Amino acid sequence: MLSQTSTVAADVDPRPSAGATSPTFRIRPTKGWPALNLRELWQYRDLLWILVERNITVIYKQTALGMIWVGLQPLIGAGVLSVIFGRIAKLPSDGAPYPLFVFCGLTAWNYFSTTAQRSSTSLINNAQLVSKVYFPRMLIPLSHTFSTLIDFAVMLVMIFIFMTVYGIPPTLRLAAIPGFLFLTAMAATGVAFWFSALSVKYRDTNYALPLFLQIWMYASAVVYPTSMIASERLRSLFALNPVVGFVEGFRWAVLGRSALTPTMFWITAGVSVFVLVSGAFFFRRTERKFADII
């Protein structure tokens, strides 16, 4: 009986199109650069959250250790890096304990690279959806920007544990973490837009990106401090790689020691915004061909 009433209620729902004379939307071939259409993204926000939930559930469903992997992977990674670069190569760490130093770098780096990597293959993995249903395609790579936050949160908790172990007192600087995270997310999403759009046309990206990211990590001050670069000029140039800014920003927030200068910070922020905006426009431009070639 209950479901009966709900049917009736839904049926009397007045339809807005009753007297509408202007079309709800026009289908025309687009020419040149399309608009970003952020309003539509907002209308589909529920789908974004559901995709985020799906990403999280699917990644760790049917794995015995489940979420433990999220913490275990970077922990082992940091351990290996500490032994090779801290113990054997004896790289400097701005006076901080090397394992914590490298773990801070990894936290920022992992968020960036995991987001970029997962979302770059996301369109291909959802080819079925892309070729059969309409929705703003940007949501697919974008959903990974959010679902990877879980991995980030786990690593952040581990940083706090490390801090207690090494006796590093928390400061107000920790409040800057969300800010740096926001910048990282922008750049990662931008990279994701570029690569996911490219991957629809060129499957090469699936092979190129992991390699590219591997090299990128070593170019991003994860295992060594930016302070190793003596000249201020060169350091600003170094900051054109936005990940340097995130990694150093993180260390500044956690350890209080960092070679991050205001100039470097603004360069990082500028590059991040540029990567995001250019990626979004490139994505929108290639989007119209997705269903035909995927």
Next chain:
Amino acid sequence: MSDLALSVANLSKSFNIDHRWNGLRGHRTLHDDLMNLPRRVFARLRQSHRPTSETFWALKNVSFDVKQGEVLGIIGANGAGKSTLLKILNRITEPTGGGADIYGRVGSLLEVGTGFHPELTGRENVFLNGAILGMRRAEIKKKFDEIVAFAEIEKFLDTPVKRYSSGMYVRLAFAVAAHLEPEILLIDEVLSVGDARFQKKSLEKMEEVAANDGRTVIFVSHSMPTVARLCPRTIWLRGGEIAADGPSDEVIQKYSNVTFVDQERLSWPEGLSNAGVHELKFKSVALLDKNGRPTTHFDYSEPINFELSYTVHDSLSFCRIGFLVHSMDGTPVFEVYDVDEDVKGGRREPGSYLIRCEVPGDLLKPGRYSLSLNAGIPGIKNLVRLDGVLQFSVEDPALPGAAMNLPRVGVIRPKTKWFRKTL
């Protein structure tokens, strides 16, 4: 014209078939493009126009209007542009020229279970699928019970859908889409899956949707009976252009006149066969006359034989395999199964089999018919349903006297016995 639901004007869509890289690899690599770059630049400099690619028009200047509450069928052969049209109306792909104005929210069901994720449970997939089709979360919540009840999967709500049977999958997918409440619903050939009972239920739901709520439905199908039943108006697409647009019976009649294929046998190659499921695959079907010779033309008084060979890969119980005959305007004429005579025949052991069904002569009205195949476990699961695999005609009985041979009303024309005496 405020009662328009959608207006399509000169809609065209072309694809470039590139001759330089073969389609075998499927995807172009960066290498291909880089290697071709010098040649392209060179060609441009010389302004040569040797065509390296060919344009294929999937749709060419298609124009039509659909009124609110109208149910429109779209028919046509494979590759006629039906699916491309739906994809453009659904904004999945862009037109090359022309355009369409759409008044209202569009919902679509282009393929069953699109957007279902196998790892997620039925419950999770209802929300995912609903959101993908454009529903708000609150809206889905409101309809959740109704959707689940319609799909009849209450017990399996928290089971990952990868463990669902194909029937359950289809039911859930259809249920979500049917409760979408868009003003315009685009449906592509999805009702041919699922068991017969659910098909009936889905058809009824669609009729209800169109009749009671005044929603506009565009329905693409290969199944003439379904189109004839559901849609008062039909458009026939041929080679990307509109070949006919009008009342369904007229359009379907025209379509069947042109597309009558004189083929007495159809076989499905092993390996790439879609004529079956894991457990059971059809191999070939043939139309034979009383002497066992393949033919598509039968005399009125002559029996008609349907012959079907199939392979069972996994033993099945209560399975029935049979034939459906429709007249070309879509009216079902009859349905017969191999278990009609022997109920124990429902048990199938692995192996290859041949069945033959003899339809007596002096029964079918002269005209054209289409033969469909069906295999399933009644009330539980539909295994294979193939519509219109072969077509045949029954020739006029050529009775003495011209008046005897005039067309008659009715679905069949049985030979009847007459007694007469003078009182």
